[in-house]
Amino acid sequence: MEATKTLSRNQGKVHETRKWLCMPYGIFLILFIIFPILLIFYYAFSDPTTGLFTLKNFKSVFEGDSSVTTFKVIGQSLGVAALTTVICILIAYPIAYILANSKWNKNAVLVYLFLLPMWINFVIRTVATKQLLIFFGLDPAMHPWVCSIIGMVYNYLPFAILPLYNTMLKLDKSQIEAAADLGASPVQVFIKTIVPMTVPGIVSAATMTFMPTMSSYVITDALSGRTIKLIGGQIEHQFLHSQLNVGSVYAIIMLALIGLSVVFENFFSEKKKGGR
Amino acid sequence: MEKEIQLTAPVSTMEETNISLKRREKGEKAKKAVALTFVWIMLLVMYLPIMYLIVYSFTDAKVIGQWNGFNFDCYSTLFNGKNIYAKEIWEATWNTVWVAIVASLLSTVLGTAGAIGMHFLGKKFKTVFNFANEIPIVNAEIVMALSLVILFAFLGLPTSAFSLIIGHMVLTIPFVVINVQPKLEQMDPSLYEAAMDLGASRSGALFKVMIPDLMPGIFSGFMISMTLSLDDFVITEFTKPSEGTDFQTISTYVQGTLAKGSVPIQIRSFTTLIFLLIVAVMIGYTIVNNRKAKKI
CATH class of the missing domain: 1.10.3720.10 (MetI-like)
Structure with a gap:
């Protein structure tokens, strides 16, 4: 009895010490991730010189003419992000389906081939895309939207393929076969069994493309002749002019949009769980 | 195809299923061909910008898209310690x-x-x-x-x-x-x-x-x-x-x-070399992985 007691006490001690291993990371999280985000809110609501509470940073973003620009930037960001996401998924879906089908694709080499361009610096790839589009007669200055979307889709396609591919590897083949045997047409099989089974993949592919797109101002700057402005680009602009307080206001707008997309994402994944 | 069906005019059910199976197989093959063609075309599109950069790494025209004759200037200047761009690229x-x-x-x-x-x-x-x-x-x-x-x-x-x-x-x-x-x-x-x-x-x-x-x-x-x-x-x-x-x-x-x-x-020749390096690492990784898989 006594022995087991000391043993369990010892084990308790062991657990104690192991717990402390996460202390350095905990400090790192607080110092460099949580505290800086709180500072964004402080900066957005304070005067750059006095440090006192003020709403003038918000006013400079949302009052008069600047509000027109701000809403245009928000609209353009959402537009570019939504178009990129939809097109990426429409292209990535069949690719992932084919790659995950063992009848058609026996090894993973083709998957690697789709991921390989990601190891070439994305700014260099954007330069190459720009030159190639000009070569094909698509001048970014003349067709800012077409060029920007092509550049975005090109950059984010692998991020959409990967989660879709992973979900499709786990597709329940017997269910698909059962649907076909019970007389469902190929279209019905696709809509009623394959698509519902891949919803988690679609949701994570959408998150992987939608949210980072709004930060990818390098691509729109290069491929739209700076006519399409993203919120990310606005933040960079404020940073380059040392306007950290106004930049914080844009960062808060961005945080709000991210919050909305997280709610959206949860809504869809919850629905999926409920459906099962 | 028609001839085949005529030949087997007095059909037994066995043969009929055989034919439909064969047809199905053919359909599968066609589907596979279409699917893989689509994938390969998409891959080609994915690699097009990089290929374009690689092709133009063999000419010294200032702008990509202009051909200034085949030469290795992009490469020789990349490894020339006195070239300012080369210096900046290697430092970066x-x-x-x-x-x-x-x-x-x-x-x-x-x-x-x-x-x-x-x-x-x-x-x-x-x-x-x-x-x-x-x-x-x-x-x-x-x-x-x-x-x-x-x-x-x-x-x-x-x-x-x-x-x-x-x-x-x-x-x-x-x-x-x-x-x-x-x-x-x-x-x-x-x-x-x-x-x-x-x-x-x-x-x-x-x-x-x-x-x-x-x-x-x-x-x-x-x-x-x-x-x-x-x-x-x-x-x-x-x-x-x-x-x-x-x-x-x-x-x-x-x-x-x-x-x-x-x-x-020089960015063109630099990217070409990086691309070759990535491909080499990828091939090496696949070979090692395959060997490991065989051992197990």
Whole structure:
């Protein structure tokens, strides 16, 4: 009895010490991730010189003419992000389906081939895309939207393929076969069994493309002749002019949009769980 | 096809199914051909910009798309120590590489220790930790970048190599943690305790029993960190050293020249070489993997 007691006490001690291993990371999280985000809110609501509470940073973003620009930037960001996401998924879906089908694709080499361009610096790839589009007669200055979307889709396609591919590897083949045997047409099989089974993949592919797109101002700057402005680009602009307080206001707008997309994402994944 | 059906005019049901099976097989083959053609065309499109860059690395025209005759000027100037662009490119490359290695190593150590610690925390603290760990993954990179700049401004410090490393760690640590976590779940806890019972010290049990078990997760966390860090632009632009000599990584350097309107021709030969390196590593990795698979 006594022995087991000391043993369990010892084990308790062991657990104690192991717990402390996460202390350095905990400090790192607080110092460099949580505290800086709180500072964004402080900066957005304070005067750059006095440090006192003020709403003038918000006013400079949302009052008069600047509000027109701000809403245009928000609209353009959402537009570019939504178009990129939809097109990426429409292209990535069949690719992932084919790659995950063992009848058609026996090894993973083709998957690697789709991921390989990601190891070439994305700014260099954007330069190459720009030159190639000009070569094909698509001048970014003349067709800012077409060029920007092509550049975005090109950059984010692998991020959409990967989660879709992973979900499709786990597709329940017997269910698909059962649907076909019970007389469902190929279209019905696709809509009623394959698509519902891949919803988690679609949701994570959408998150992987939608949210980072709004930060990818390098691509729109290069491929739209700076006519399409993203919120990310606005933040960079404020940073380059040392306007950290106004930049914080844009960062808060961005945080709000991210919050909305997280709610959206949860809504869809919850629905999926409920459906099962 | 018609002839075949005529020949077998007095059909037995057996033969009929045979024919339909054959037809089905043909249909499958056609489907496979269409599917793989689609995939290969998409792959071609994905590689088109890189191929275009590679082709034009063999001419010294200032603008890609103009052909100035076949020559190796892009390559010879890239390895000419006196060429200003070559110097800038190699310096940026060196910066990119050392930042990635230092940040990834630190992230891997801190993240692995964090994941192990979190694994033994109570449920409440675990949830809090997991939530905090998710923040940099979900959050926009540019918001993280701005928040770090504000932190350093708030502390009255200029951005430096330190802030740059911190920035890259913020970017990469969460991925180390989420790569190590599944391995911890799979780990057999009695092994660690057995090692302790057999007289291993705490650190001995940790390094000789637990860490080897977690190694695949730690390694993939490190590799993802390297990939993210090498390719990063936003955090680098915001947190890179602001004082002293002009500090550039490949991303910020190329973006800078692109904004000015003329990307140096040496970038073409540089990209070609990087591409060859990646392909070589990929092939080597596949061969080693296949060998390992065969052994097992």
